[in-house]
Amino acid sequence: xxxxxxxxxxxxxxxxxxxxxxxEQGQVLAHLRDDTHSPVSGDLSIKRIADLxxxxxxxxxxxxxxxxxxxxxxxxxxxxxxxxxxxxxxLKWTNMPVRDLxxxxxxxxxxxxxxxxxxxYGEYLFGAxxxxxxxxxxxxxxxxxxxxxxxxxxxxxxxxxxxxxxHICVEKNGRLCACxxxxxxxxxxxxxxxxxxxREVFAQTGLYTEDAINAMDxxxxxxxxxxxxxxxxxxxxxxxxxxxxxxxxxxxxLDPDIVVIGGGVSRALDLIYDTVVQSTKNNIFAILHSxxxxxxxxxxxxxxxxxxxxxxxxxxx
Amino acid sequence: xxxxxxxxxxxxxxxxxxxxxxxEQGQVLAHLRDDTHSPVSGDLSIKRIADLxxxxxxxxxxxxxxxxxxxxxxxxxxxxxxxxxxxxxxLKWTNMPVRDLxxxxxxxxxxxxxxxxxxxYGEYLFGAxxxxxxxxxxxxxxxxxxxxxxxxxxxxxxxxxxxxxxHICVEKNGRLCACxxxxxxxxxxxxxxxxxxxREVFAQTGLYTEDAINAMDxxxxxxxxxxxxxxxxxxxxxxxxxxxxxxxxxxxxLDPDIVVIGGGVSRALDLIYDTVVQSTKNNIFAILHSxxxxxxxxxxxxxxxxxxxxxxxxxxx
Numbered sequence: 001x002x003x004x005x006x007x008x009x010x011x012x013x014x015x016x017x018x019x020x021x022x023x024e025q026g027q028v029l030a031h032l033r034d035d036t037h038s039p040v041s042g043d044l045s046i047k048r049i050a051d052l053x054x055x056x057x058x059x060x061x062x063x064x065x066x067x068x069x070x071x072x073x074x075x076x077x078x079x080x081x082x083x084x085x086x087x088x089x090x091l092k093w094t095n096m097p098v099r100d101l102x103x104x105x106x107x108x109x110x111x112x113x114x115x116x117x118x119x120x121y122g123e124y125l126f127g128a129x130x131x132x133x134x135x136x137x138x139x140x141x142x143x144x145x146x147x148x149x150x151x152x153x154x155x156x157x158x159x160x161x162x163x164x165x166x167h168i169c170v171e172k173n174g175r176l177c178a179c180x181x182x183x184x185x186x187x188x189x190x191x192x193x194x195x196x197x198x199r200e201v202f203a204q205t206g207l208y209t210e211d212a213i214n215a216m217d218x219x220x221x222x223x224x225x226x227x228x229x230x231x232x233x234x235x236x237x238x239x240x241x242x243x244x245x246x247x248x249x250x251x252x253x254l255d256p257d258i259v260v261i262g263g264g265v266s267r268a269l270d271l272i273y274d275t276v277v278q279s280t281k282n283n284i285f286a287i288l289h290s291x292x293x294x295x296x297x298x299x300x301x302x303x304x305x306x307x308x309x310x311x312x313x314x315x316x317x
Numbered sequence: 318x319x320x321x322x323x324x325x326x327x328x329x330x331x332x333x334x335x336x337x338x339x340x341e342q343g344q345v346l347a348h349l350r351d352d353t354h355s356p357v358s359g360d361l362s363i364k365r366i367a368d369l370x371x372x373x374x375x376x377x378x379x380x381x382x383x384x385x386x387x388x389x390x391x392x393x394x395x396x397x398x399x400x401x402x403x404x405x406x407x408l409k410w411t412n413m414p415v416r417d418l419x420x421x422x423x424x425x426x427x428x429x430x431x432x433x434x435x436x437x438y439g440e441y442l443f444g445a446x447x448x449x450x451x452x453x454x455x456x457x458x459x460x461x462x463x464x465x466x467x468x469x470x471x472x473x474x475x476x477x478x479x480x481x482x483x484h485i486c487v488e489k490n491g492r493l494c495a496c497x498x499x500x501x502x503x504x505x506x507x508x509x510x511x512x513x514x515x516r517e518v519f520a521q522t523g524l525y526t527e528d529a530i531n532a533m534d535x536x537x538x539x540x541x542x543x544x545x546x547x548x549x550x551x552x553x554x555x556x557x558x559x560x561x562x563x564x565x566x567x568x569x570x571l572d573p574d575i576v577v578i579g580g581g582v583s584r585a586l587d588l589i590y591d592t593v594v595q596s597t598k599n600n601i602f603a604i605l606h607s608x609x610x611x612x613x614x615x616x617x618x619x620x621x622x623x624x625x626x627x628x629x630x631x632x633x634x
Binding site: 148158160161169171179245248253255 | 394403451465467472473474475476477478479480481482484485486487488489496497498499500501562565566567569570571572573574599600601602603604605608
């Protein structure tokens with residue numbers, strides 16, 4: 001193994017941008033985080049991404065120009081072949097050639113990848129999927145994304161859109177989703193929507209002030225459920241039901257070796273795990289029950305950046 | 318190209334078994350059909366499959382022992398690696414080593430493949446998908462199966478179960494499906510279930526005798542719809558809605574180049590095509606609308622046998 005090669009990865013989210021520098025073995029040598037937007041530093045720019053990578057490399061005592069490749073994990077829609085983000089409102093970017101601009105800024109080869117796909121690859125290489133060939137990944141964060149690894153290779157589909165499990169319909173004519181469609185998994189099980197639904201339900205009880213309710217976020221409702229609050233438990237139960245239905249669809253369609261659940265909301269996976277498994281089993285063939293593998297992601301915030309870094313590494317060779 | 322090699326394929330269905338003999342170019346040189354079960358010939362046996370292949374080869378003036386390989390397309394669950402049908406009630410077979418028994422009978426290499434996957438590969442090679450790399454296939458017959466081709470290779474999944482799009486849940490707690498689960502696409506859109514639903518709906522009108530209703534099959538209800546009967550049209554409209562929802566899930570998950578619809582029910586695809594497309598578009602990202610490809614299968618009854626023959630050919634080399 002070549003111990004002298006280093007890679008950087010950046011994961012761009014709606015609220016945070018996370019960077020890592022790693023070696024050939026996928027060891028994270030340094031990592032940093034920044035706000036995607038902030039009053040101090042303004043909206044995200046290519047320059048700010050480059051600065052974050054340079055700062056991360058400096059932390060690892062690696063000159064930035066000695067990085068072998070840089071991977072960027074970002075929300076879609078985007079085009080991997082051209083390295084362009086098509087239109088991501090949360091970044092205020094339209095037709096932004098991220099790959100070429102960042103490569104010019106850093107003087108290093110760059111690859112742009114869909115965040116769900118990048119994280120799927122990270123978990124496949126170094127996380128919950130490191131012993132399997134085929135993996136489906138569902139990333140439950142602010143929104144819900146996903147990715148697919150087949151025979152050790154990321155599968156992107158025609159429009160680099162494959163693995164958008166957050167936007168499969170789990171409730172006909174259901175809740176309006178941010179994507180414009182109705183009844184998507186995301187409309188029920190993303191951090192944003194769990195919070196929204198829980199606030200609505202708690203408001204209806206008349207037991208909480210508006211301020212108290214608005215002060216509660218997804219993690220607060222998770223704590224209430226863990227403390228045994230029946231209302232909070234019923235909300236998380238419904239999240240588990242919907243997630244299980246979506247997983248059943250993934251299993252019936254892809255029959256993967258493992259379904260990995262990541263993203264911030266997956267911290268609560270243990271709370272709803274039995275419901276998720278039961279809901280999944282209710283909608284898959286019985287012969288698949290005994291061998292069903294649904295597991296929490298293992299790389300936390302680093303999955304996307306690490307996956308993108310190693311996709312960039314593969315592209316380079 | 319080697320014009321001296323010939324292949325046979327057999328597609329085992331619940332009611333019919335179809336065989337073909339083809340050359341290296343996928344040209345069908347001869348084909349035959351038999352009943353899966355019949356009062357005269359009894360239940361399906363390996364011997365009867367072998368006889369059908371020999372008869373088909375004879376029609377093509379090819380000595381059976383000069384076939385290079387034989388592919389068998391059969392309902393699952395089955396195991397491709399061991400060539401064994403696990404349990405298919407309609408065939409009255411449990412743990413049946415079809416591949417090895419048939420190979421011994423014919424003295425020719427045999428491959429056993431899931432029928433949906435075999436037909437997907439047939440359509441990919443010679444039918445509606447011959448110009449694409451990634452294809453999702455939905456086979457609407459007595460039941461509903463499916464298959465996936467990715468980068469020109471069939472994708473089977475961990476249990477050779479991938480592509481079971483007929484058994485993704487499209488209606489929570491919906492109609493009971495033959496698989497034992499509720500709300501599967503098959504429970505609404507297979508030939509058997511369209512007939513069952515239509516008979517129920519027509520019976521409720523009180524306008525038809527029980528005999529008249531029981532005499533109507535799926536094709537009869539299709540004819541009524543084509544003649545403009547509003548009740549028949551409403552039934553087919555619901556089939557289109559449900560099929561579109563399932564296709565939307567396939568598109569959001571796999572982002573294939575094309576979704577191909579085959580099987581006997583797909584003869585009615587033109588009747589419901591606009592509904593299918595609209596229902597699909599209602600549940601996929603807007604950026605995918607303009608490029609959406611949903612097409613009828615082109616190989617008819619030969620897709621499974623031809624696909625299996627060419628998978629057997631590939632296995633041999």
